[in-house]
Amino acid sequence: MRVLAAMSGGVDSAVAAARAVAEGHDVTGVHLALSAKPGTLRTGSRGCCTIEDSHDARRAADVLGIPFYVWDLAERFTEEVVDDFVAEYSAGRTPNPCMRCNEKIKFAALLDKAIALGFDAVCTGHYARLSTVDGAPELRRSADGDKDQSYVLATLTEEQLRHSMFPLGGSTKPAVREEAAERGLSVAEKPDSHDICFIPDGDTRGFLRSKIGERPGQLVDDATGAVLGEHAGVHGFTIGQRHGLGIDTPAPDGRPRYVLALEPVSGTVRVGSAERLEVASITGSRVTWPSGRPLTEPTECVVQVRAHGGLAPALAEVSGDSLTLSLGEPLRGVAPGQTVVLYEPSPSGDLVLGAATITATAARPL
Amino acid sequence: MTYLDHAATTPMLPEAVAAMTEALPVVGNASSLHASGRRARRAVEEARESLAAALGAHPSEVIFTGGGTEGDNLALKGIFWSRRAADPRRVRVLVSAVEHHAVLDSADWLAEHQGAVVETVPVDSVGRVLPEALAELIDRDPESVALVSVMWANNEVGTVNAIRELVEVAHARGVPLHTDAVQAVGMVPVDFAACGANALVLTGHKLGGPVGFGALLLRRDTACTPVQHGGGQEREVRSGTLGLAGIVGLATAVRHVVASQPGEAARLRELRAELTRGVLEAVPDAVLNGDSSSTLPGTAHFTFPGCEGDSLLMLLDSKGIECSTGSACTAGVAQPSHVLLAMGADRAAARGSLRFSLGHTSTAEDVAAVVAAIGPAVEQLRGAGRRRIGVRA
Numbered sequence: 001m002r003v004l005a006a007m008s009g010g011v012d013s014a015v016a017a018a019r020a021v022a023e024g025h026d027v028t029g030v031h032l033a034l035s036a037k038p039g040t041l042r043t044g045s046r047g048c049c050t051i052e053d054s055h056d057a058r059r060a061a062d063v064l065g066i067p068f069y070v071w072d073l074a075e076r077f078t079e080e081v082v083d084d085f086v087a088e089y090s091a092g093r094t095p096n097p098c099m100r101c102n103e104k105i106k107f108a109a110l111l112d113k114a115i116a117l118g119f120d121a122v123c124t125g126h127y128a129r130l131s132t133v134d135g136a137p138e139l140r141r142s143a144d145g146d147k148d149q150s151y152v153l154a155t156l157t158e159e160q161l162r163h164s165m166f167p168l169g170g171s172t173k174p175a176v177r178e179e180a181a182e183r184g185l186s187v188a189e190k191p192d193s194h195d196i197c198f199i200p201d202g203d204t205r206g207f208l209r210s211k212i213g214e215r216p217g218q219l220v221d222d223a224t225g226a227v228l229g230e231h232a233g234v235h236g237f238t239i240g241q242r243h244g245l246g247i248d249t250p251a252p253d254g255r256p257r258y259v260l261a262l263e264p265v266s267g268t269v270r271v272g273s274a275e276r277l278e279v280a281s282i283t284g285s286r287v288t289w290p291s292g293r294p295l296t297e298p299t300e301c302v303v304q305v306r307a308h309g310g311l312a313p314a315l316a317e318v319s320g321d322s323l324t325l326s327l328g329e330p331l332r333g334v335a336p337g338q339t340v341v342l343y344e345p346s347p348s349g350d351l352v353l354g355a356a357t358i359t360a361t362a363a364r365p366l
Numbered sequence: 367m368t369y370l371d372h373a374a375t376t377p378m379l380p381e382a383v384a385a386m387t388e389a390l391p392v393v394g395n396a397s398s399l400h401a402s403g404r405r406a407r408r409a410v411e412e413a414r415e416s417l418a419a420a421l422g423a424h425p426s427e428v429i430f431t432g433g434g435t436e437g438d439n440l441a442l443k444g445i446f447w448s449r450r451a452a453d454p455r456r457v458r459v460l461v462s463a464v465e466h467h468a469v470l471d472s473a474d475w476l477a478e479h480q481g482a483v484v485e486t487v488p489v490d491s492v493g494r495v496l497p498e499a500l501a502e503l504i505d506r507d508p509e510s511v512a513l514v515s516v517m518w519a520n521n522e523v524g525t526v527n528a529i530r531e532l533v534e535v536a537h538a539r540g541v542p543l544h545t546d547a548v549q550a551v552g553m554v555p556v557d558f559a560a561c562g563a564n565a566l567v568l569t570g571h572k573l574g575g576p577v578g579f580g581a582l583l584l585r586r587d588t589a590c591t592p593v594q595h596g597g598g599q600e601r602e603v604r605s606g607t608l609g610l611a612g613i614v615g616l617a618t619a620v621r622h623v624v625a626s627q628p629g630e631a632a633r634l635r636e637l638r639a640e641l642t643r644g645v646l647e648a649v650p651d652a653v654l655n656g657d658s659s660s661t662l663p664g665t666a667h668f669t670f671p672g673c674e675g676d677s678l679l680m681l682l683d684s685k686g687i688e689c690s691t692g693s694a695c696t697a698g699v700a701q702p703s704h705v706l707l708a709m710g711a712d713r714a715a716a717r718g719s720l721r722f723s724l725g726h727t728s729t730a731e732d733v734a735a736v737v738a739a740i741g742p743a744v745e746q747l748r749g750a751g752r753r754r755i756g757v758r759a
Contacts, residue, residue, distance in 0.1 A: 028684075069680055108757045115755065116747055117677055159756040288758050321759075 003027045003165060004114040005123040006106055007060060007068070009053030011187045012125025012168060014060035015176045018183050019167035020123045021064050027123070029061035029068040032110065034077040034197065056187050063184055073109055080104040082198050086211045089235040092262035093337025096307060097196055099152045102126075107160040114163075121165045128153050129169035129349050130161060136291045137161035140349030144172040151307050154341040154355035158292035169349075208235045217267020219247060222260050222276060234262040237269050240277055240333025247271070262335075278330035280364055282314075284323040284340050284356030294318060294354070301342045301353055303327070305334050316342055316353075323356045334361050368687040368735040372572075372725025373521055373549060373665055378615070379574035379726065381622050386576060386615035396608045397597060410608050413617035420624040421568075422557035423583045429600040430613050433580040434548040437567035438468035440582055440604065441544040442515060444590035445565060446476055449512040449542070451591070456512040460503055462487045462495045463708035464522075469515050469546055470704075486708075487516065492657035493525035493709050497535045508539040516543065518550035518566075522692045522705040522721055523656035524665030526554055533562040542588055548572050548580075552623030553631060553662045564588040568620070570612070574726060575619030579612035623726075634663040634724050637733050641666050641722060644737030649744045655706065655719065664724035669706075669715045673747045678720055681743040687736055690721045 003025040005017035020027045031054045054070055061068035081101050088095035111122050127142035128150040137158055142148040156164065168176055173192075180188035195202040215233040220226070228247045231237070237245075241259040251257055251273070258277050261270040282303070287294070295318045303314045303325055313328035325340065338358045343350040369377075378386075394406030411425070418425040431437045442459070449456045461473045463486045476482035487500050495516050504511055514536045519526045529545050536543040542564035550556050552573040558566055565588060569580035584590055584603065596605030623630070642654055645668060653669040670678060675691035682689060692703040702716035711719075722736060 028680075067680075067683065069676065071676065103758055108755065111755050112753070113674075113677065115753065117681060118746065155758050157756050157758055163755060286759060 001025045001120040002118060003121050003123050004110075004117075004119040005029045005066070006110060007031050007057035008125070008193075009056035009060075009187065009190075010125065010193060011177060011180045011185070011190050012127075012173075014057070014064075014125070014185045014187050015180050015183070016123055016125040016165075016167045017060070017066065018064055018179075018185070020165060021066060023167075025123075027064070027066045028119070029057065029064070029066050030110070031057040031068070031070045032077075032105070033070050033072045034074055034081075034105075056190070060185050060187055063186075071110070071113065073105055076109045077101070077105055077198075080109075085196075085198075086208065088337050089208050090212050090215075090233075090264060091337075092234045092264035094238050094335040095337055096152065096339060097198070098307075099155060099339060102152055103155050107156050107164060111160065111163055121163045123165040123167060125168055126153055126166045127168055127171075127173075128166050130164060130166045132162075133291075136293065137164075139290045139352040140169070140346070141343070142168070143170045143349065147173050149307075150343075150350075150352055151304055151339070151341050154290065154352045155288050155339060156290060157288055158290060161290055205236055209233070215267055217269060219245065219269050219271055221257075222270040222272035228257075228271065231269055234264045234267060234269055237262055238333075239335035245271060274332070276363070277332040278363060279332070279334045279361040280327050280330050281362045282325040282327070282331075282334060282340055282358055283360040283362075284325070285321055285359050287318065287321060287323050287354055287356040289354045290352050295342075299342075299353070302345055302350065303331075304341045304343065305331055305338055305358070310334070314342075323354070334358060336360060368732045369727065370687065370689045370722040370724060370732060370736060372728070373524075373662075373721065373723035374690055375571045375577065376574055376725040377727055378571075378576065379619050379622055382570075382575050382615045382619040385618040386611045389611035389614040392610060394610070396610065397599065406608075406610050409610055410613055413613045417581060417617040417620045418583075420621045421551065421566075421583065422559045424559075424586070426601070427558065427583050427585060429582040429584055429604050430608060430616075431567075431580045431582050431604055433578055434466070434546065434567055434569035434572070435468040437569070437580050437582040438466070438515075438544075438546055439472045440590065440593050441565040441567060441584070442469060442472040442513070443476060443480075443593055444603065445542060445544060445588060446480070446482060446512045447591035448589035452589070453509075455510050457481060457483050458507070458511045459484045460487050460500070460511060460514045461485075462489060462516045462527075464489050464493055464495075464520050464525075464705040465515060465517055466521055466546055466548070469517070473515070482512065483510075487514070489525075489708050491710050493520050493523045493655075493705065494657055494660070495527050495532060497528065497531045500532055501535045501539075504536065504539045504541055508541065511539070511541045513564075514541055514543045516545055518545045518547035518556065519554065519662050520656070520705060521549050522703055523667040523709070524549075524662035524723075525657045526550070526660045526662060528660075529563060530561045537562065549662060549665075551620065552627055553634075553664065555627065556624075558583045565590070570616040570619060573619050573623045575616040576612045579609060579616040581616065630726060631663040634728070637724050637728055637730065638664060638666050640730065641724070641733045641736060644733065645740050648737060648741030652744075653715075655709070655711075662723075664728070665721065666723075667719060667721045669711065669719045670744050671715070671718060673718050673744055675717055675719050677747055678718075678743055681746065682720075682736075682739055685739050685743075687739055689736075690723070692719065692721060 007013045007029045085097045126149045127147040129140040141150045199207045219229040257271040260272045298317045314325040341355045342353040394402035396407040396410045414428045415425045459482045473484045477484045544565040545563045551568045566583040571577040655667045706716040
């Protein structure tokens with residue numbers, strides 16, 4: 001196959017590309033320039049967008065002996081990921097920009113360009129197992145439970161997955177680092193990336209404030225309706241947040257308060273006790289089926305509502321483009337805008353059945 | 367391999383390689399007073415004299431530098447500082463819109479850190495700086511102009527400016543003119559005295575000499591404050607131990623390309639005509655940019671509507687054909703060309719362009735290879751470009 005390896009400059013994508021080469025594919029490396037002004041997004045040793053990362057990716061490609069190019073997708077990235085991130089927060093939702101980037105940039109803009117240039121697949125360093133069973137792609141959790149990234153890939157369509165390659169799915173991170181060192185890749189010891197690549201200092205609140213400004217509103221006790229304080233905008237909060245609420249008066253029962261709901265139109269942030277955060281049912285839309293097999297009847301599964309943690313057994317039912325989930329045990333910190341992913345537990349790696357964007361939650365079972 | 371990126375760098379001439387190879391083991395600092403020093407000095411001075419003679423300059427006007435970027439930095443900053451020191455009103459730096467970044471960024475630096483006011487001399491749709499446009503810009507306030515910088519020939523589209531006319535416009539208004547002639551030397555006749563420019567920059571690796579060696583030709587009546595201080599070499603304008611072997615290689619290459627320029631230019635013009643004919647036949651809606659009546663003989667720059675230049679470059683690269691999209695930044699990102707934008711192209715066209723530049727090793731086979739490959743490559747991109755992988759609704 002002709003494979004286009006997306007090379008961020010990190011150790012994972014470098015080893016992924018190396019494995020594609022080792023498997024005998026005709027591999028070309030590409031680094032995505034996602035910032036219009038390289039170097040301004042992140043200046044540290046990690047991230048997706050720095051000149052340093054571009055250099056590291058190039059040196060890895062040199063070691064692998066593959067052609068290497070830098071593609072400028074900064075405009076698309078700004079429109080599809082950064083602007084969307086800001087818009088979602090200002091609408092009181094909690095987006096996942098890495099997921100969005102996979103969906104709209106790496107496996108859309110990049111993949112389209114790759115196909116146009118005659119490539120068959122895009123290869124990345126994501127930790128997820130992808131195979132083809134009976135002609136359909138199957139996406140499963142990584143062999144490294146801590147690094148598993150099947151969640152952030154779950155919104156890819158069957159067609160996108162048919163043109164994808166994740167060579168690291170069966171490996172653990174330590175093994176990948178070891179392999180990088182053995183292959184002479186200088187990025188073997190490079191630290192992992194954690195933060196959002198377009199927020200250089202990790203200060204998401206500060207970034208949102210600079211983009212959205214102040215939209216003052218009230219902090220309200222969800223149970224009593226009492227106004228507990230003022231705030232500078234709903235984009236400063238996420239559901240389930242406990243710290244930094246800026247409330248002076250303790251709760252009458254002395255228990256901590258959590259953000260329960262965000263109402264961007266009125267600017268109201270509703271707070272209350274932990275158990276009021278608990279969600280027993282979830283409604284979702286924009287459903288995708290990675291293997292192209294929509295659920296046709298109520299199905300027992302395990303759901304995950306954020307990139308790390310947030311798992312619960314559930315009964316899933318589909319009606320049209322709408323998905324309803326009755327949870328077997330309550331989940332906390334479930335916010336509209338987040339993605340819920342449905343898994344079928346399996347010893348060979350939980351299988352991704354489908355994914356949807358959360359539109360509503362309820363405290364009671366449906 | 368089909369190498370059609372001579373405007374980026376061109377292979378060294380065998381004559382230059384031979385001269386340099388002979389000079390490399392020679393011991394001696396040209397500033398030393400003993401016999402070895404004198405030998406080194408003699409070699410440098412002979413190189414200086416031959417380079418000067420080839421380009422219509424006086425030997426004392428030749429300042430050896432580390433290449434084109436250094437030369438442009440030195441000319442822009444040095445002449446600006448000297449002119450402003452002589453008269454504090456002189457703060458305007460006039461640069462053409464299509465200059466190389468060595469000039470544009472030097473000018474911007476002067477604006478950001480030295481109080482210069484940088485103004486852009488516009489170009490027409492083929493990339494020419496019109497003398498009237500320069501005159502008008504200077505005439506807004508001639509007393510306040512520190513210097514003008516207009517390139518002899520453009521590195522992207524190949525348009526050759528009427529430098530002598532532009533110099534006359536500047537000099538008639540008491541303003542010095544610097545010209546970046548990096549692409550011009552060896553490709554078109556360049557005579558420093560005849561053109562009248564106050565400063566002219568060239569570099570070795572664009573004309574068959576070594577990378578990292580160039581020269582600033584600077585008229586004796588033009589003061590230039592040094593950027594780099596030290597041993598006071600090169601009329602105290604450019605300190606630093608002279609790189610004997612590189613200078614010998616540079617001078618050998620200059621002498622050689624200037625001597626063979628008329629014949630070589632005619633040969634390249636024919637190849638370029640063949641290339642242009644073939645490309646426009648294979649891709650009828652491709653646009654040849656620049657000024658065909660006044661162009662570098664080996665540069666052919668096209669816009670391919672509906673294609674991205676970097677995709678096209680990659681496809682050709684995979685077939686062993688090497689060309690360029692224009693200027694690249696440090697991260698290797700292809701930005702829309704400021705040259706095409708200044709010529710009035712829209713951003714899409716500016717991103718959909720490729721430069722093929724021929725040089726002394728180019729052959730009819732190279733041209734045939736491009737002509738054969740370009741049609742299918744453009745077709746592939748246009749056809750596939752319409753297809754989209756299904757994404758989430």
